[in-house]
Amino acid sequence: MAAATESASSRNAVLDVEVPRGLKGVKVAQTEIGNVRGAEGFFHYRQYDATELAKLRTLEDIWVLMHEGELPADQAASDAFRARAGALRVAAFEQVSQLVPGLLAGADLSRVDVLATLRALIAAVGAREGWKPWLDLSSDEIKDQCSRAVALTAVGVAAIYRVKHGREMVAPDATLPHATDYLRMVTGELPSADKAAALEKYLDLTVDHGFNASTFTARVVASTGADVSSAVVAAIGSLSGPLHGGAPSRALAMVDEIGTKENAEPFIRAMFARGERLMGFGHPVYTTMDPRSVMLGGIADTLGGDQIELARHVEQTSLDLLEEVKPGRGLKTNVEFYAALVMRSAGIPDELFTPTFAVSRVIGWTANIREQVENDNRIFRPSAEYVGPEAPQTVPTI
Ligand SMILES: CC(C)(COP(=O)(O)OP(=O)(O)OC[C@H]1O[C@@H](n2cnc3c(N)ncnc32)[C@H](O)[C@@H]1OP(=O)(O)O)[C@@H](O)C(=O)NCCC(=O)NCCS
Incomplete structure (x- = not known):
C-alpha cells in the first residue's frame, strides 16, 4: 500500500531506492481486484476464494465480479449477462470473420502462431475502428471496449485456429455459456457436459492472479493513457513468454x-x-x-x-x-x-494451450485496465541503475 499513498509533497521527490530484481514482492499499486497469498497457497478474486468461485459460479459470473466488483445478485442477473456475453461474441464474429482470412492470406500456415495472430487481430480491430487513448473516452466507452476485447479473444482464437488448419470458421452460438461456445468454435462440435465443465473450471481459475507479468504489462501500457487495444495486445505479448503463459x-x-x-x-x-x-x-x-x-x-x-x-x-x-x-x-x-x-x-489442441489462457486472462487484464484508469491513474516510470562506462566521456571524432 505504501507505494500508492505518497503525499503530494513527496510526489516529485527523487527517490533512490533499490528493489529486488524483477520487482519481486514490491507493491507497485493498490488493487481491489484480487491477490495471491503465496505462503498460504491461497488466491482470491475480490473478496472471494477463487477456487470456491470456480466450484460454485459460472465464468460469466466471475467476469461480472471482476469488472463490476459484485457477483450477479440472482439467476435473472446471471442469465442476462450470459446473454450479453453471447451478443458480444456474435458482434465480434462479424469483424473476426472478415479480418482473420485476410491476416493469414498468403502465409505459410504451418508457421503461423495463433497467439501472435491474435495480437494482430486485436490491434487491427483497434486500428480500423480508431480506438482512442482512454484519456479521451468516457468510462462507459472504456468499459465497452474492454468487454469487446474479452469476446474478441475467444472468438478470435477459435477462428484463427480453424483458418490456420484450412477449416471453416464456426460462428458463435449466443445461447451457450462462454466456455462451452469457445470449445465448440474451436472443435466444430458441441462438447460433452463434462468436457465443457472441465474447461470452464480451468478458465475460472486463470482469470486473474495478482500482479503477474502480463497484468502488470497491461497496467503499465494503460497508465500512459494509451487505448485499450494497445494494453491488451501488450499483455498478450507478455503472456506468450515461456516463463509466464507460454509453458x-x-x-x-x-x-x-x-x-x-x-x-x-x-x-x-x-x-x-x-x-x-x-x-x-x-x-x-x-x-x-x-x-x-x-x-x-x-x-x-x-x-x-x-x-x-x-x-x-x-x-x-x-x-x-x-x-x-x-x-x-x-x-x-x-x-x-x-x-x-x-x-x-x-478437447483443446496443444497449440491452443497458451491462447486459451488468454481467453480467460483477458477478463483479468481488462478489469485491471479499468481499475488503473478509473482510480487516480499515475504513469509507471521507474528507474534503472546505470552500470555502463563512466559518463560523460569525450565523444570521439572521425
Ligand atoms: C516460474 C519461474 C520463472 C519462477 O522463477 P523465480 O521464482 O523467479 O525463481 P528463480 O528463477 O529465482 O529460481 C530460484 C531457484 O530455483 C531454481 N528453479 C526455479 N524453477 C525451477 C524449475 N522449474 N526447475 C528447476 N529449477 C528451478 C532456480 O534454478 C533457482 O536455483 P538457484 O537458487 O540455485 O539459483 C521458474 O520457477 C521457472 O522458470 N519455472 C519453469 C517455467 C514455468 O513452469 N512457468 C510457468 C509459471 S506459472
Whole structure:
C-alpha cells in the first residue's frame, strides 16, 4: 500500500531506492481486484476464494465480479449477462470473420502462431475502428471496449485456429455459456457436459492472479493513457513468454517425451545435468502447492485416461528430485502442469494451450485496465541503475 499513498509533497521527490530484481514482492499499486497469498497457497478474486468461485459460479459470473466488483445478485442477473456475453461474441464474429482470412492470406500456415495472430487481430480491430487513448473516452466507452476485447479473444482464437488448419470458421452460438461456445468454435462440435465443465473450471481459475507479468504489462501500457487495444495486445505479448503463459505445452510435452514411468527419473536427472528447468514447476509467489494445480489435478483425475497416471508419477518424481537438487527453494507444481492435461482432455489442441489462457486472462487484464484508469491513474516510470562506462566521456571524432 505504501507505494500508492505518497503525499503530494513527496510526489516529485527523487527517490533512490533499490528493489529486488524483477520487482519481486514490491507493491507497485493498490488493487481491489484480487491477490495471491503465496505462503498460504491461497488466491482470491475480490473478496472471494477463487477456487470456491470456480466450484460454485459460472465464468460469466466471475467476469461480472471482476469488472463490476459484485457477483450477479440472482439467476435473472446471471442469465442476462450470459446473454450479453453471447451478443458480444456474435458482434465480434462479424469483424473476426472478415479480418482473420485476410491476416493469414498468403502465409505459410504451418508457421503461423495463433497467439501472435491474435495480437494482430486485436490491434487491427483497434486500428480500423480508431480506438482512442482512454484519456479521451468516457468510462462507459472504456468499459465497452474492454468487454469487446474479452469476446474478441475467444472468438478470435477459435477462428484463427480453424483458418490456420484450412477449416471453416464456426460462428458463435449466443445461447451457450462462454466456455462451452469457445470449445465448440474451436472443435466444430458441441462438447460433452463434462468436457465443457472441465474447461470452464480451468478458465475460472486463470482469470486473474495478482500482479503477474502480463497484468502488470497491461497496467503499465494503460497508465500512459494509451487505448485499450494497445494494453491488451501488450499483455498478450507478455503472456506468450515461456516463463509466464507460454509453458503449458512444454510441461505436457515433457510428460509426453518421458513416455513411461521408468523413464521419469533418468530423464529428469538428465535435464538437471544440462542445467534445464522443469516446466510446470516453481512459482515466483507460491512457496507451497499452487491451489490451481491442486484443483486442476483433481479435474484431470476425474476426466481419467492413461496420461494422468503418468503425469502423477512424473509430478511426484519431479518434486522429489527438485527437493534433492534444489533443497529449500520451495519448488512445487504450478498451474501449468495440470492445466495442459485438463485442456487436452477437454478437447483443446496443444497449440491452443497458451491462447486459451488468454481467453480467460483477458477478463483479468481488462478489469485491471479499468481499475488503473478509473482510480487516480499515475504513469509507471521507474528507474534503472546505470552500470555502463563512466559518463560523460569525450565523444570521439572521425
Ligand atoms: C516460474 C519461474 C520463472 C519462477 O522463477 P523465480 O521464482 O523467479 O525463481 P528463480 O528463477 O529465482 O529460481 C530460484 C531457484 O530455483 C531454481 N528453479 C526455479 N524453477 C525451477 C524449475 N522449474 N526447475 C528447476 N529449477 C528451478 C532456480 O534454478 C533457482 O536455483 P538457484 O537458487 O540455485 O539459483 C521458474 O520457477 C521457472 O522458470 N519455472 C519453469 C517455467 C514455468 O513452469 N512457468 C510457468 C509459471 S506459472
